[in-house]
Amino acid sequence: MASRWPECVQIREVGPRDGLQNEPGFVPTAVKLDWIGRLADAGLSYIEVTSFVSPKWIPPLADAEEVAAGLRRREGVTYAALVPNMRGLERALRSGIDEAAVFMSASETHNRRNINKSIGETLPVLREVTAAAKAAGKTVRGYLSTVFGCPYEGAVDTQQVVRLTEALLEMGVREVSLGDTIGIGHPRQVEAVLEELLGRVPPDRLALHFHDTNGLALANTVVALQMGIRTFDASCGGLGGCPYAPGAAGNVATGDLIRMLHAMGVRTGVDEAGLSEASAYILQALARTGGDPGAAAGDCLTGGDRDVCS
């Protein structure tokens, strides 16, 4: 049953956005920019650098304009940002970001808690944002959260995941990132969900966004690789926990992911030592801001114009 392992894999580094958004302290803009520069220097070719949600909802990313404007751009690197709506997109476009990332959930309750709209109300907003971004010459990425389970509803209907993935692609999204928002997915489920999806969607239009809450991110990655997925989100230092699992691991750490891939002979273009240094750099900076990430992460649970759990 020799699986065909890929020669190379694309990493989407989401640490500066998904990693920092739950942190209690404010990381100074200059430190963020230095970190992003180190990530690019380490070979990451895609970095989600900030979020253009309302600063009142995500104070740690209140400096989105300054970050986008201050980027020390490296050739060949895509600098992306999260945008919740037209107002966010307008800010992002003015800031000269390369790609906009829109987001929604596969489960009704999480979608409503996270962005204060039903799924039915969300789709037209994302369609409008995507069309406008493309009209402005930008590409668009779509996040679909709670694909493998919802903290409010439990199991999530795979057919709903398929429908929403197709809806995002039809509106012009380049790639859909399937989020295991609470880190509850397991290898057999990843296989089953991807089997359904890949009957309708080519693998190069999908990315997997695993959380390591239950220690299964790498096991899930292996199955996704076997199913033909070649794009994975990861967060430098494993930043980005989930409020439903205080103290648990957050997003899969970029370093863990690339070390496994490199051991398997799969290229990522990322330098392990450089990535390690970038990770140490941001962890030291966060230690200086103090606070308990687990406590502050609870912010994610309330409010309207929110982007926390992709």
Place this chain on the structure above:
Amino acid sequence: MASRWPECVQIREVGPRDGLQNEPGFVPTAVKLDWIGRLADAGLSYIEVTSFVSPKWIPPLADAEEVAAGLRRREGVTYAALVPNMRGLERALRSGIDEAAVFMSASETHNRRNINKSIGETLPVLREVTAAAKAAGKTVRGYLSTVFGCPYEGAVDTQQVVRLTEALLEMGVREVSLGDTIGIGHPRQVEAVLEELLGRVPPDRLALHFHDTNGLALANTVVALQMGIRTFDASCGGLGGCPYAPGAAGNVATGDLIRMLHAMGVRTGVDEAGLSEASAYILQALARTGGDPGAAAGDCLTGGDRDVCS
């Protein structure tokens, strides 16, 4: 490519032997017995309870006779012990253990460092021990260490692994446990090694013994499951580190393994809550014995009649 996942998996609990042997403090015999009782009560049907190597080499397990004699036996549970040679087997037989586990390495240097003999000198010893154990009505398990890499030699020849696995089975060993002694194996390698092995050996004669040093134990387990392996070693609490990676994770934790399997709908017969309590129990006991496991684990590197890195 729908993998066929199994309905159930056998767990070989090695914590009381492989987990404790590297600990710096001596866990009192009564505590060991209480822990082993809790492991059996949690549903583990196979427990390697101690090692009949010379007490001077493995002081933490110097009470092998007392442990074997004091077992509160639970019906349906196999109580096994490591035996290095005929002298060890004689002690084990007098103690009434159910199964003897013999051991060797797939790499010459590690074999010599661990048991002070060449591989060629080891095989006749294991053959004699296995025959004597079977003559006494016992079953025998075989450990083959450094299957996925050797701390001294680096890469290990897969053909050597196949040859030694076959040699162990031919001498009458019931099952060969393939050890990723330094936790360096990765999913693609597990697949490749098993592909070679399964051309010669049926899957029910093999077990996988993963270490989580690099965080890949569960990912490796997933691939082994896909290849048809149904028996896995694990250590309650993840006890049993490797001296070559101080502070790193040790044997794959039984709790991590069963949680993944249960999430995937694979039965193990082990109760998660009961296992958690057994894990908390021994971790508290170890905290009382003090010391730095990482430092003491260095014992593994020297000496003759040794059994440390299965």
